[in-house]
Amino acid sequence: MAANPHVLAIVFILSVLSSQWMYAAAQNPPLFACDIDKDPTLKKFSFCDASLDIKTRVNDLVKRLTLEEKIGNLVNNATSVDRLGIPGYGWWSEALHGVSKTGPATFFSSLVPGATSFPQVILTAASFNETLFRTIGEVVSTEARAMYNMGLAGLTFWSPNVNIFRDPRWGRGQETPGEDPTLTSKYAVAFVQGLQERDDGDKKRLKVGASCKHYTAYDVDNWNGTDRYHFNAVVTKQDMEDTFQPPFKSCVLDGNVASVMCSYNEVNGKPTCGDPDLLKGVIRGKWKLNGYVSSDCDSLDVMLTSHHWEKTPEEIAADALNAGVDLNCGNSLRFHTEGAIKAGLVKESVVDRAVSNNFETLMRLGFFDGNPSKQVYGSLGPKDVCTPANQELAREAARQGIVLLKNTPRSSLPLIPTSIKSLAVIGPNANATETMIGNYAGVPCQYTTPLQGLSASVKTIYEPGCVNVTCFIVRIAEAKKVAAEADAVVLVMGSDLSIEAETIDRIDITLPGQQSFLVSQVASVSRGPVILVIMSGGGMDIQFAKDNPNVTSILWVGFPGEAGGAALADIVFGRFNPSGRLPMTWYPQSFAEKVAMTNMNMRPDLTTGHPGYTYRFYKGETVYPFGHGLSYSSHAHHLVKAPKFVSIPLEEGHVCWSSECKSLDALEHVCRNLVFEVKLRVMNVGNMEGSHIVFLFSSPPTIHDAPQKKLLDFQKVVLASRQWTTVSFKVDVCNHLSVVDEDGNKKVPLGVHVLHVGDLQHSLNLKI
Numbered sequence: 001m002a003a004n005p006h007v008l009a010i011v012f013i014l015s016v017l018s019s020q021w022m023y024a025a026a027q028n029p030p031l032f033a034c035d036i037d038k039d040p041t042l043k044k045f046s047f048c049d050a051s052l053d054i055k056t057r058v059n060d061l062v063k064r065l066t067l068e069e070k071i072g073n074l075v076n077n078a079t080s081v082d083r084l085g086i087p088g089y090g091w092w093s094e095a096l097h098g099v100s101k102t103g104p105a106t107f108f109s110s111l112v113p114g115a116t117s118f119p120q121v122i123l124t125a126a127s128f129n130e131t132l133f134r135t136i137g138e139v140v141s142t143e144a145r146a147m148y149n150m151g152l153a154g155l156t157f158w159s160p161n162v163n164i165f166r167d168p169r170w171g172r173g174q175e176t177p178g179e180d181p182t183l184t185s186k187y188a189v190a191f192v193q194g195l196q197e198r199d200d201g202d203k204k205r206l207k208v209g210a211s212c213k214h215y216t217a218y219d220v221d222n223w224n225g226t227d228r229y230h231f232n233a234v235v236t237k238q239d240m241e242d243t244f245q246p247p248f249k250s251c252v253l254d255g256n257v258a259s260v261m262c263s264y265n266e267v268n269g270k271p272t273c274g275d276p277d278l279l280k281g282v283i284r285g286k287w288k289l290n291g292y293v294s295s296d297c298d299s300l301d302v303m304l305t306s307h308h309w310e311k312t313p314e315e316i317a318a319d320a321l322n323a324g325v326d327l328n329c330g331n332s333l334r335f336h337t338e339g340a341i342k343a344g345l346v347k348e349s350v351v352d353r354a355v356s357n358n359f360e361t362l363m364r365l366g367f368f369d370g371n372p373s374k375q376v377y378g379s380l381g382p383k384d385v386c387t388p389a390n391q392e393l394a395r396e397a398a399r400q401g402i403v404l405l406k407n408t409p410r411s412s413l414p415l416i417p418t419s420i421k422s423l424a425v426i427g428p429n430a431n432a433t434e435t436m437i438g439n440y441a442g443v444p445c446q447y448t449t450p451l452q453g454l455s456a457s458v459k460t461i462y463e464p465g466c467v468n469v470t471c472f473i474v475r476i477a478e479a480k481k482v483a484a485e486a487d488a489v490v491l492v493m494g495s496d497l498s499i500e501a502e503t504i505d506r507i508d509i510t511l512p513g514q515q516s517f518l519v520s521q522v523a524s525v526s527r528g529p530v531i532l533v534i535m536s537g538g539g540m541d542i543q544f545a546k547d548n549p550n551v552t553s554i555l556w557v558g559f560p561g562e563a564g565g566a567a568l569a570d571i572v573f574g575r576f577n578p579s580g581r582l583p584m585t586w587y588p589q590s591f592a593e594k595v596a597m598t599n600m601n602m603r604p605d606l607t608t609g610h611p612g613y614t615y616r617f618y619k620g621e622t623v624y625p626f627g628h629g630l631s632y633s634s635h636a637h638h639l640v641k642a643p644k645f646v647s648i649p650l651e652e653g654h655v656c657w658s659s660e661c662k663s664l665d666a667l668e669h670v671c672r673n674l675v676f677e678v679k680l681r682v683m684n685v686g687n688m689e690g691s692h693i694v695f696l697f698s699s700p701p702t703i704h705d706a707p708q709k710k711l712l713d714f715q716k717v718v719l720a721s722r723q724w725t726t727v728s729f730k731v732d733v734c735n736h737l738s739v740v741d742e743d744g745n746k747k748v749p750l751g752v753h754v755l756h757v758g759d760l761q762h763s764l765n766l767k768i
C-alpha cells in the first residue's frame with residue numbers, strides 16, 4: 001500500500017489538513033455554557049446564575065429541556081442546546097498518569113504539543129507514598145485545566161482504574177495500583193482528591209471530574225478465548241466485599257469522586273451496567289455517589305450483542321437507565337431512549353434523574369458559569385504544561401517507585417561513575433521511548449530513555465540484543481562482545497504493549513522469547529556487575545536470574561514514564577536510594593499453567609486445586625512477594641507500644657454473653673471508640689539517606705476463611721544515615737482488624753491477631 005503514490009499523496013494531504021485542523025483547534029476558545037458576554041439574554045436563565053445553589057440551577061435547566069434535548073445529553077458526545085446557549089460537550093477525556101490522548105475530547109496541538117507523562121500507575125503505586133499520589137493528581141489536573149482553556153480537553157477524566165490486579169496475566173494490571181485493597185483504596189482517594197479538589201477550598205465545585213472504574217470485578221481482558229465482552233465474573237459475596245468493592249467504596253465515600261464507570265463484564269450473570277443492585281443500590285444508595293454513573297464505552301451495545309442480556313436495544317436502554325446509568329459512553333441511549341419511553345419501559349422522570357446528574361457535574365465544574373477565563377483556573381495555559389517542576393515530578397515518581405529486587409552487596413549497586421570506563425547497555429528496552437509510558441498515555445513533553453539517562457553519567461556501548469521485546473531473533477554474539485569489553489552491564493528487558501495491554505492478557509509470565517537466554521549468556525561473559533532491569537507492567541518469572549550469581553542486581557522499573565531513563569540512572573549511580581516495594585506478587589510460570597484466569601476466587605480451593613490469589617490468600621511459591629523491595633540502607637524496627645489485649649465492651653443481653661462466639665458483627669455500637677495505637681521506632685542503620693516504607697500487616701484468627709495476612713496501613717519516612725524516628729499507627733478495631741464472612745458481612749474475629757512490621761511480630765488478643 002505504501003508503494004502506491006496516489007495513496008501516499010492522499011495520506012500527505014490528510015496529514016496537512018489534520019495539522020491545519022489541529023492548529024485551528026488550538027485557537028478555539030474552551031467550551032462553556034452561559035456566555036453572557038456574547039448573548040446577554042442568557043442572563044434571564046436561573047441555571048446561568050452562579051450565585052444560586054447548584055440543585056436549583058439544575059432543576060431550572062432540566063425543566064426547560066425537551067425530551068430530545070435531554071436524550072442528547074445522556075451520551076458522551078453530548079448534543080448542543082443552541083437556543084439555551086449550551087454547546088455540545090465531549091465527556092470522554094482520560095488522565096490515568098498524565099493527560100492522555102485516549103478519548104475523543106482531548107487532543108494535542110501546536111499550542112500544547114505534549115503533557116507530562118508520569119509513570120504508569122503500577123510503578124507510582126510501588127512508591128507507597130500518598131503525598132505523591134495526590135501531588136501527581138494535582139499536577140495532572142492543572143495541565144488538564146490548561147488544555148481545557150485552550151479548547152483541547154474536556155473537564156471530565158475517566159481515571160483512575162481501581163480494579164484489583166488479581167491475576168499476573170492481566171494486560172491492564174499496569175493501569176492499577178496493584179493487588180492490595182488497602183493500597184488501591186488509598187491510591188484512589190489520594191489521586192482523585194488531587195485531581196478534583198480546588199485550591200480555593202470550594203468543596204462544592206470541582207477542578208476536574210474523575211471517574212473510578214471499572215465497576216466491578218472486571219479483571220479479564222482477553223484470555224484463552226474469553227474476552228471482557230463475554231466474561232461473566234463469578235464472584236462470591238465474600239470476595240466481592242473484601243477484595244473487589246473496597247477501592248470503589250473508598251473512592252466514592254472518601255475520595256468524593258464525581259463518577260463511577262460500570263464495566264463490560266457480567267458479575268454473577270448480570271451485566272454491571274444493567275444491575276440495579278450494584279448501581280442504584282450500592283453506588284447511589286449506600287455510598288451516595290455525588291456525581292454520575294457512566295457506562296464503559298459501548299458497553300450497552302455489548303450488553304445486547306455479546307451478553308444477549310435482552311432482545312432489543314430499547315430494553316437495554318431502559319435497563320441501564322433504570323439500573324442507575326446516567327451517561328452512556330457510546331450512542332445506545334441517543335438512539336434507543338425515546339423508543340424505550342414510548343414502549344413504557346422507562347419513565348421520562350428516570351431520564352430527568354440521569355441528565356440532572358450529568359448537568360450537576362458540569363455545573364460543579366463551572367461549565368455553566370460563563371467565560372472560564374474569568375474563573376479560578378482561567379489563567380492557566382500552555383506555560384503551565386510540561387513545566388520543569390512537573391517534569392521533575394515525573395522523574396521523582398519513577399525514582400520513588402523503582403524496586404530493587406536483588407542486590408549483591410559490595411560488588412554491585414550503586415555503581416560509582418568514576419570507576420566505570422565503559423558501561424554496556426543491552427536489551428530491547430534499553431533505548432525505549434513509547435514503551436516507557438504504557439497505555440492510556442498522552443504525548444509526553446520529551447523522553448529520557450534508559451540509554452540516554454545512563455549515558456549522561458558514563459560512557460556507554462549500546463546493543464539492543466533483540467529486534468524487539470518479542471525477541472524471537474537474538475543477537476547473542478554481538479551482545480556478548482559488548483558485555484565482555486565493558487566494566488559493567490545494564491540489561492533492560494521486559495515487555496511492552498504488544499505483550500501486555502488492554503485486550504491482551506498474557507499466557508506466559510516468563511520474559512518473552514529468548515530474553516532469558518540473552519540475559520544468561522551476557523551474564524556469563526561479563527567482567528563486572530550485571531544489572532538486570534525489568535521494564536513491565538506485570539510481574540515476570542525471573543527465577544533464573546534471581547538464582548544466577550552472575551546477575552548481581554535486579555531492578556523493576558514498571559513502565560516508568562517520560563523520565564524513566566533519568567530516574568533509572570539516579571538509582572543505578574546512587575544519587576537516589578531505592579525505596580519502592582512491589583505492589584503485587586510475582587508468581588512462577590507454573591501458576592500461569594495451572595490457574596484459569598477466569599477463576600475469580602481469591603481464596604484457595606483444595607477440591608479444585610485452585611491456589612488462590614495475592615499475598616492475602618495464595619500460599620504457593622513466589623518469585624518475589626508483595627511488598628518486596630531492597631534499599632542501599634537497611635532499617636531496624638523496634639516496637640515501642642502495642643496492646644497485648646483489647647477488650648470489646650458488649651451490651652448486656654448480647655448473644656455472645658452467654659454463648660461462645662468466634663466473631664462479632666462489626667456494628668456501630670460495638671465499634672465505638674475501639675481504637676488503639678501501635679508505636680514503633682524505625683532506624684536507618686545504613687550509610688545512605690533514603691526513604692523507608694513501614695508496613696503494618698495482621699494475620700487474623702483463622703475463622704471465616706480470613707486472609708492469611710493483610711495490610712492494615714503503611715507509612716513512609718525519610719531517614720538520614722543512623723537517624724531514627726517514631727512511627728505511630730492508629731488501629732481501628734472494626735475497620736482494620738475486621739474480616740468479611742461468607743455472606744459478605746463485616747465481622748470482628750475474637751482471639752489472637754498477629755501484627756507484623758518488618759521482622760517484628762506481636763500477638764494481640766481481642767476479647768469480649
Ligand SMILES: *[C@@H]1O[C@H](CO)[C@@H](O)[C@H](O)[C@H]1NC(C)=O
Pocket residue numbers: 077078079080088104
Ligand atoms: C458528535 O455528535 C455530533 C452530532 O451531535 C456529530 O456531528 C459528531 O460527528 C459526533 N462526533 C463524534 C466524535 O462522534
Ligand SMILES: *[C@@H]1O[C@H](CO)[C@@H](O)[C@H](O)[C@H]1NC(C)=O
Pocket residue numbers: 431433449451462
Ligand atoms: C535512542 O532513542 C532516541 C530516541 O528515539 C534516538 O534519538 C537515538 O538515536 C537512539 N539511540 C541509539 C543509539 O539508537
Ligand SMILES: *[C@@H]1O[C@H](CO)[C@@H](O)[C@H](O)[C@H]1NC(C)=O
Pocket residue numbers: 467468469470471472473498
Ligand atoms: C517483533 O519483531 C518480529 C521480527 O523479529 C516481528 O515479526 C514482529 O512483528 C515484531 N513485533 C512488534 C510488536 O513489532
Ligand SMILES: *[C@@H]1O[C@H](CO)[C@@H](O)[C@H](O)[C@H]1NC(C)=O
Pocket residue numbers: 520523524525526548549550
Ligand atoms: C556464571 O559465569 C561463569 C563464567 O564467568 C560461568 O562459568 C557460569 O556457568 C555462570 N553461571 C551461571 C549460573 O550461568
Ligand SMILES: *[C@@H]1O[C@H](CO)[C@@H](O)[C@H](O)[C@H]1NC(C)=O
Pocket residue numbers: 224225593594595596597
Ligand atoms: C483454555 O481453553 C481450552 C478450551 O476451552 C481448555 O481446554 C483449556 O483447559 C483452557 N486452559 C486453561 C489453562 O484453563
Ligand SMILES: *[C@@H]1O[C@H](CO)[C@@H](O)[C@H](O)[C@H]1NC(C)=O
Pocket residue numbers: 129131132135396691692716717718
Ligand atoms: C513522598 O512524595 C513527596 C512528593 O514527591 C516527597 O516530597 C516526599 O519526600 C515523599 N515522602 C517520602 C517519605 O519519601
